[in-house]
Amino acid sequence: MSMRIRVLGLACMAALFLAGGARAAQTVKIGFPLELTGEIPKVGESSKFAAEMFKEEINAKGGLQVGDKKYPLEFIYEDNEARPESAVNVTLKLIERDEVIAVIGPQSSRQAVPAGGVANDNETLMISPWSTNPDTTKDRPWVFRAAFLDPFQAPVAANFAAKQFNAKTTAVIFEISNDYSKGLADNFKDAWTKRNGKDSVLAFESHGPKDQDFSAQLTKIIALKPDFIFLPENYSFAALIIPQARDLGYKNPFMGSDAWGSAELMSLCGDACKGQFFSTHYAAAGARGATKEFIDKYTKKYGYVPDDLAALTWDAVRLVTQAIQAGGKVEGNIRDIRRIVRDKMAAIKEFDGITGKMSFDEQGDPIKCAVVVEITNDGQFSFKESVCP
């Protein structure tokens, strides 16, 4: 009896395996190691929604035109739990077991920097839509991104804050274990001291990944009376830090970075975040052309305005599919296909995305504009200023 079950099981497994192998030849597989759970789940959700919308659109037309044949898209989503070690594992799984042609994600630099190493070592094209830390793509010919870099974002935030708040001094709170937060904080400190002199960053405070109380750091900062506080933090921390600072009697403004730009920020932060500014990739309010078309479609489908994650993921998926189409080949040895796709990706010089026009440098980093948005009283992120390199 048990022998028969075992044989049956083996047969089933073999059948599945064969079916999987047979299917793999006919679809275009792209892997998404995303932050679906963990501390920034909305990041993963937005990215997945945008990718699903793209896939449905293409598959409704019969698939992606590669050469003279159409292949349906197959997107595989894996949860990296917003943890660096999980990001490495799931990226490896996508590359080795699922044999994807390319990887899109992880989104946050904390995950994208280690995952980029894995993709590069395994010679698979990876695009991180949202990661802004230079290390993600640095000296990694197989890794690209769709977002601007922190060394560019930091002076944008610094110059804007200096002008808008008429500020001379600042203080920074960042998350010590997050490559994104730490890197941006360092870049900002450099940019600000270059502009306003050596001692103009009054405090440079950090916290851990699970902290919920920031009163010690805030009390220290508030006693030094900075003109504003820079928070290069994930939205969930911004939503905790800002109300706590107000409770401790802080009245000056905050300046944020692109990690604030989640659709979930306002539901967590509420009134405390209104009137604050942050630098980001695109502004949904007042968009035109293809960007507006995307926003309308997404809003209709999912019921909320897409955040920058969704827009950047959309651009990244378009970049990858464009490279695959340019390669003209999806059947055969996966290693060869990956190499062709990566070469075609590197050959893209100009790209007109919904987050703006971009051109790529030799590191695989786009040169594109940043925007500064204001959080209005009705919770919208409204366009304030655009800064181009």
Added chain:
Amino acid sequence: MRCGMPAVFPAPAPRRAPADHEKGSLMESFIQQCVNALQWGSFYALIALGYTLVYGVLRLINFAHGDIFMVGAYIAFFLSTGMLAEGGMFGFSRELTLALTVPLTMLLTSCCGVTLERIAYRPLRRKGAHRLYVVITALMCGLILENGNLALLGASRRALPELLDKRIYSLGGIAVTNLKLLVIFTAVLVFVFLHGIVTRTRIGMAMRAVSYNRFALPLMGIPLDSVIVFTFVLGSGIAGLGGVLFAMSYPVLEPYMGAMTGWKAFIAAVVGGIGDVRGAFLGGFLLAFVEIMVAAFLPSTFRDLFAFSILLLILWKRPTGIFGMPLTTKI
């Protein structure tokens, strides 16, 4: 001893000598940090009390306790959003919502704690399993609660609606909100209440008796199981109360919120002398003071490193904690 802690690790020498008015503001910020520590310590104390109660009675480290605290915060979230006027079912005012949320959350969280005891710990105890296995079971229960929540409610964070009109009182450079005062006041009140129960009442005497000799107790006609259930009701109820207050003070709820806070509260209970109500209470505040003062007067990067090194030193001097007694095993 606790307030003297920063003197051991003085602030890094400032680049220039502080002027007179800066000394004043230094004092102010020190007092402000003490207030911060009192508030943060209240949460540690409330959770640590639950750890210590269960340990004191059963010699069981209930590692699921931090997650029971998380369940309390979520129960408070659902109760208050359900009851509040905007979009809620009943349309109660904020004051009424708060007044109902607190006891109901405590009640429901107690039920959660008792359920755990019923389905996880009691069967093991009946079979005479070694304490180690019960502790591991507790760890697993904690993980089940976390991941069950994740599966049930998704990874999205929730924000508790504001239940209290926030008022900020400022005195010189020191700012205190009415919520912080409420938190500190509640923690002290709970401690006094609990200490009273354990030392002054018959059921308290029974609890101490269980901890003294669990096997002789039934011979004296004391219902062992009821005493244990009562202990879980008390501990979980207090965790629920802590959950409500925590969700009001730090209104971003997520499934893993109880894990780290719970572990730290457990450390606080151990440093205070686990098994002793006074120890848990003081341990909670001690841990918060050390954490906050380290972050305040040293680079905040080293916060946990220094904080826990100090606690290690305390345990090194007093391995059984501040109030702990050396335990001699009988049998």
